[in-house]
Amino acid sequence: MLVSAVTVMRTWRLLWTLLLLKQGVSYSQRMTQEMVMMQYLEGRISQLEDRLSKCDLSVQNYEQKLYDFSKDLRGKLGGLQAFQNEVRGQMEGVLSRVGRVERELEYLEAEKLNQPCVDIEDTLLEQQVQEEQRKQKDQLDLGRDCDTVLSGVKSLKIVKREGEAQGSWMKDPTNGSAKVYFFSGVKNSTLLEFSSMKAFVGANATQTARRVQLPFPWQGTGHAVYRGFLYYHRAGSANEVLKVSLRHRTVSDRALLPGAGRLPAYSLSPHTYLDLSVDELGLWAVHADPDLGGNLVLTKLDEGALGAEHTWDTPCPSRDAETAFLVCGTLHVVYNSPHGGRSSVQCLYDIHDSLHAGDTPLFFPKSYAAHASMRYHPKDRQLYSWDEGYQTIYKLETKKKGQMAPV
Numbered sequence: 001m002l003v004s005a006v007t008v009m010r011t012w013r014l015l016w017t018l019l020l021l022k023q024g025v026s027y028s029q030r031m032t033q034e035m036v037m038m039q040y041l042e043g044r045i046s047q048l049e050d051r052l053s054k055c056d057l058s059v060q061n062y063e064q065k066l067y068d069f070s071k072d073l074r075g076k077l078g079g080l081q082a083f084q085n086e087v088r089g090q091m092e093g094v095l096s097r098v099g100r101v102e103r104e105l106e107y108l109e110a111e112k113l114n115q116p117c118v119d120i121e122d123t124l125l126e127q128q129v130q131e132e133q134r135k136q137k138d139q140l141d142l143g144r145d146c147d148t149v150l151s152g153v154k155s156l157k158i159v160k161r162e163g164e165a166q167g168s169w170m171k172d173p174t175n176g177s178a179k180v181y182f183f184s185g186v187k188n189s190t191l192l193e194f195s196s197m198k199a200f201v202g203a204n205a206t207q208t209a210r211r212v213q214l215p216f217p218w219q220g221t222g223h224a225v226y227r228g229f230l231y232y233h234r235a236g237s238a239n240e241v242l243k244v245s246l247r248h249r250t251v252s253d254r255a256l257l258p259g260a261g262r263l264p265a266y267s268l269s270p271h272t273y274l275d276l277s278v279d280e281l282g283l284w285a286v287h288a289d290p291d292l293g294g295n296l297v298l299t300k301l302d303e304g305a306l307g308a309e310h311t312w313d314t315p316c317p318s319r320d321a322e323t324a325f326l327v328c329g330t331l332h333v334v335y336n337s338p339h340g341g342r343s344s345v346q347c348l349y350d351i352h353d354s355l356h357a358g359d360t361p362l363f364f365p366k367s368y369a370a371h372a373s374m375r376y377h378p379k380d381r382q383l384y385s386w387d388e389g390y391q392t393i394y395k396l397e398t399k400k401k402g403q404m405a406p407v
C-alpha cells in the first residue's frame with residue numbers, strides 16, 4: 001500500500017514534472033521563435049544600417065568630389081582672370097605706346113613740313129580771315145542771328161609740342177590780327193605772344209616771342225582773348241575775372257562771377273574753376289555748381305564791364321568732363337575717361353533751346369591722353385587745343401541751322 005502510495009506519488013510527481021516540462025518547452029519554444037524573430041530583425045536593421053552608412057559615405061564622397069571640383073574650377077577661373085587682367089594691362093600699355101609713337105611721328109612729320117605747310121596755311125588763313133571778316137561783320141554785329149551748327153570734327157593737325165602738360169593757346173577771334181597767345185601750365189603771371197602762326201611754329205619761337213607780364217597771375221586753362229583784351233581767372237581768388245589790355249597790360253575791368261569757384265569746372269581739369277570762352281555771340285563763362293549736383297552753369301558776360309547778362313543752369317555734369325566750348329550759343333561739353341582716351345562731345349546745351357544732343361556722341365578723331373583746353377575760333381571754324389603738351393588744331397565741320405549740307 002505504501003509502495004503503491006509512493007508509486008502514485010511518483011507518478012503524480014512525474015506527471016507534474018511532465019506538465020511543467022511541457023509548459024516549459026512551449027514557453028522556451030515561444031522564446032526561441034521570438035529570439036529568432038529578433039535576430040532576424042536585428043540582422044535586417046544592421047543590413048539597412050550598413051547600406052545607409054555606405055550611402056552616407058558615398059554622399060560624402062560626392063560632396064568631397066564636388067567641393068574639390070569647384071575649388072579646382074575656382075582656382076582655374078582665378079588664374080584665367082589674372083591672365084585676362086595681365087593681357088588687358090599689356091594691351092593698354094601697347095595701345096598707349098602706339099598712340100605715343102603715332103603722336104611722335106606726326107609731330108616729326110609736321111616739324112619737317114612746317115615751313116611750306118604753314119606758309120600756305122597762313123596765307124590761306126589770312127585770306128579766310130579777311131573774307132570771313134567781310135562776310136561775318138554784319139553777322140557778328142547782329143549777334144543773335146547766329147546760325148552755325150557744329151556737325152562734326154573734320155581733322156586734327158598737330159602744330160607743336162611746347163610747354164607743360166597742361167595749358168592753353170588761342171588766337172583773338174574778333175581782331176583781324178593773326179597773333180597767337182600761349183599760356184603754359186595752370187598758373188603763371190606771364191604769357192607769350194607770337195606775331196603769327198608762322199612765328200609760333202618757327203625755330204626759336206619761344207625765345208623770340210613777346211613776353212607779356214600781367215599785373216596779376218592767371219589760374220587754370222580757361223583764358224579768353226577778345227578784341228585785344230585778355231579775360232582770365234585771377235589766381236588766388238575764388239571767382240574773380242579780370243579784363244586786361246594786352247597792349248597796355250593794365251586791368252581795365254574786374255568782376256566776381258557769382259556762385260563760381262567752389263568746384264573745378266571740369267573734373268578732369270582740376271585747376272580750372274572758371275572757363276571763359278568766346279563764340280560768335282561774344283564772351284561766356286562756364287563753372288560747376290555744387291548746389292546743382294556739380295552741373296555746369298553757363299553765363300553770358302558783357303565784355304565791356306564784365307557784367308553777367310544772363311545765366312543758365314545746364315543739365316551737363318562736370319564729372320568726367322575735360323573742357324567745353326561754345327558755337328553760336330550752344331555749349332558743347334567734352335568728356336573723356338579719367339585714364340585718358342578718346343574725347344567726345346556728349347552734352348549740348350543750346351540757350352535758344354533749339355538744339356539737342358544727337359543720338360551718337362561727337363567723337364574727336366584721335367585718342368590721345370587728355371585735353372586741358374579747347375578754344376573755339378568762330379572765323380577759322382577751328383578748335384585750338386592743348387593735348388598733353390601738344391598744341392593741336394581740330395578743324396570743324398559746320399552747317400547752317402535747319403540745313404543738312406555742311407557749309
Ligand SMILES: *[C@@H]1O[C@H](CO)[C@@H](O)[C@H](O)[C@H]1NC(C)=O
Pocket residue numbers: 184185187188189190192
Ligand atoms: C611762367 O611762364 C614762363 C614762360 O612760359 C616760364 O618760363 C616760367 O617758368 C613760368 N613760371 C612758373 C612758375 O610756372
Ligand SMILES: *[C@@H]1O[C@H](CO)[C@@H](O)[C@H](O)[C@H]1NC(C)=O
Pocket residue numbers: 203204
Ligand atoms: C636759334 O637759337 C640758337 C641758339 O640759341 C641759334 O644758334 C640759332 O641761330 C637760332 N636759330 C634761329 C633760326 O634763329
Ligand SMILES: *[C@@H]1O[C@H](CO)[C@@H](O)[C@H](O)[C@H]1NC(C)=O
Pocket residue numbers: 175176177227228246247
Ligand atoms: C586788334 O588788336 C590790336 C592790339 O592787339 C590793335 O592794335 C588793333 O587796333 C586791333 N584791331 C581791331 C580791328 O580792333
